[in-house]
Every structure is written in C-alpha cells, then in structure tokens.
Amino acid sequence: MFSIWAEPATKDAKYLFQIICKLGKKYHSHTFNPHITMYSGIRSVSDAKLAIQNCKNMGKFTVMATGLDFSDSLWKTVFVNVEKNQRLEQIHDTVKENIRQSTQYRFNPHISLIYKKMSNSEKQEIIDGLRIKQKFTFDKIAVITSSRNVEKWEVIDRVVLK
Secondary structure (H helix, E strand, O other): OEEEEEEEOHHHHHHHHHHHHHHHHHHOOOOOOOOEEEEEEEOOHHHHHHHHHOOOOOOOEEEEEEEEEEOOOHHHOEEEEEOOOHHHHHHHHHHHHHOOOOOOOOOOOEEEEEOOOOOHHHHHHHHHOOOOOOEEEEEEEEEEEOOOOHHHOEEEEEEEOO
C-alpha cells in the first residue's frame, strides 16, 4: 500500500522531527518524518506517482496550527490539528482525481507527533507539556510505502513544490 504525504520545508521539518524524536525517546515509540497525509490506502504506485506529478506546479503552502489533540486511533495518538485551506484542498483533490480506486480515506489534515497505544491521561500529559508554533510551511509532496510497521515506511517518489 502507498500513501501520499505533504512534507514540511527543511526548517519546519527539523523543528517537528525534534519533537517526534523527544517523544519517541521518552515513550519508547518509533520515530518518523513529519507530514500531513494527503491520501492513504493506495494500491497502485503508478497512480500515486502520477498524482504527485500533477501537483508539482503548485506552490509551497503554509498551514495554521489550531491546537494539539489526541485520539484513540494509533495513527492520531497525539497530533497538531491544522486548518484546512485552499492549497491543502487543491492538492488533496488533485491526488484523489488521479487515484483510480475508491478508498475509505477521509481527509482530516493533521501532523502526528507520536504513534503509540497510551492512556488518555498520558496523551493529555504530552499535550500539557508541549508548546507548538502556529505556522508550518510545506514544500514537498511524496509517495510513501505505508504499512502498519513504521520502520518500513520509505519514500518512493517526491516532487518539490514551486
């Protein structure tokens, strides 16, 4: 299976990766590159590659953080909620148009900070201990091999936005 991610610009990627690593070390969880999942559950790598190629003429974009939250989903253990904006919607729609299969994926943009089964009180403790900046710039779209095993995630293809 494959996913399509929006990846942050270098400065914001480093900022977020430091937080992900700090949490990973403290809570003994896998680390991963910061991203917003644009689409997931894709079976055709060629569809995924075509989808990101069709995004490459779009400009880089900024998202506003609307706060930290947690959920019962492993893939949204603790995360930064981000405001949907026109560019996020445009990229998501472009990707969706190029994927010739129906998936159950619901676009709910966020930046995950940790993947781990934890109690709600532990998740709230993480949120209470974090201060997150308000704006993040994204300048790349990538195709990722995605599986339940975070360590096996790998970038297959990537485009840099203008």
